[in-house]
Amino acid sequence: MIITVTMNPAIDKTLDVENFTGGAIHRVTKVIQDAGGKGINVSKTVHALGGETIATGFLGGSSGRMIENALDDMEIRHQFVHIDGETRTNVKVVDVTKKGFVTEFNEPGPTVTLRDIDELSRTLETYAGLSSIYVFSGSVPASIDKEIYGYFTRKLKKRQATVLVDASGELLTEAIKARPYLIKPNVYELTRYFGLTEDVNEETLIDLGRELINKGIHTVAISRGQKGALFLNHESIYKTDGIQVQAHSTVGSGDAMLAALAYGLDCDIPFGECAKLSIATSAGACTTLGTKPPAKELVEELVKEVRLTMVPFA
Ligand SMILES: Nc1ncnc2c1ncn2[C@@H]1O[C@H](COP(=O)(O)OP(=O)(O)OP(=O)(O)O)[C@@H](O)[C@H]1O
C-alpha cells in the first residue's frame, strides 16, 4: 500500500494561452482544474497504474472539499486532516505556441497548527508496517518546520515502513539526514543540496548520487527533464535518455516518475524495469492536460521505447 502525504495540496488551475509574455493581456483558450499537490498527483498516477494507494495530508475550506470530491470521483482513497485555512490554488500558464513551456504561480498555502500535525501523525501511524510505502512530496506551508519530512521518516522507519521523499531546499536537506529509502531530486535540487550550480556533467551527477547512497539512502533517482534520468543504488547505476512525446504540460512529470518508482517497489518490480516504467510514466504525464495522470495503456506503449544503459561503477 502506498500512502502519499501532501502537506500543501492545491487546486491546479491550468490556463492555455498563446505567446505568453509578462505584463500583457492574454485571452485564455482553455481552463482545466485538477486536484493537485505533489503527493496527490502520486496517488493519481499509482491508481492509474493499477496500484493501491491512499492520499493523506492537510485540506481546508471549499478548495479542500473540491479536492476530496475529485478524489472520490476518481475512486482514490483519502484520509486528510481538515484544517481551518483554505487549501491553495496554483495557476499554471501553458504557452501552447511553445510546446510544454509552462509558467507556474504557486501560492504559499494555509496555516497548519501543531494540533493538525499531531492528527496527521496519528493517521500516518495507523498504516505503518513492513508493507507500507510512504511518499512525502512537495512544499509545506510556512507554519510547518522544515524538519518535518525528516521527523516523519525517522518515526515511520522505526515501524519498518519504507519512506520515499521528493522535496527541495531545507526540506530535502533535513530529510536526507533521516535517510529515506529513496529520493528523487531533479538536477537543480540535487546540485543545490551540494552547493553547486546546475551546469554539471553526467559524471558529476553520478558522483553526487553515489555520495547520497554512501550516506545510507538506498535508491537515488535523478530526474533530468527531457534528458531522462539516472537511477542509482548500491548494486547498479542506470542511465536512460528521455523519450520523445508530444508534451502539453510537463507539470507533474516528476510526480509521475515517483509514482512509478513507488508502484514498482510495491509490486517488487526489478530495479531496471522500474527505471524504465518511471521514464515511460513521466513522459506519458507530459502528454496529458493539466496534472492528469497518463493512462496505463499509454505507459505500456511508451515503455517499449525506453532504452536503459548500465553505467559501470568507477
Ligand atoms: N518534455 C519532456 N519529454 C519527455 N519526458 C519528459 C519531459 N519533461 C519531463 N519528462 C520526464 O519526466 C521526468 C521528470 O521530469 P523533471 O526532471 O522535470 O522532474 P521535476 O522537476 O520533478 O518535475 P515537476 O516538478 O515539474 O513535476 C524526466 O526524468 C522525464 O522522464
Ligand SMILES: O=P(O)(O)OC[C@@]1(O)O[C@H](CO)[C@@H](O)[C@@H]1O
Ligand atoms: O509548491 P509545491 O508543493 O512545490 O508544488 C506544488 C505543485 O506545483 O506540484 C505539483 C506538480 O508537481 C502541482 O500539482 C502543484 O501545484
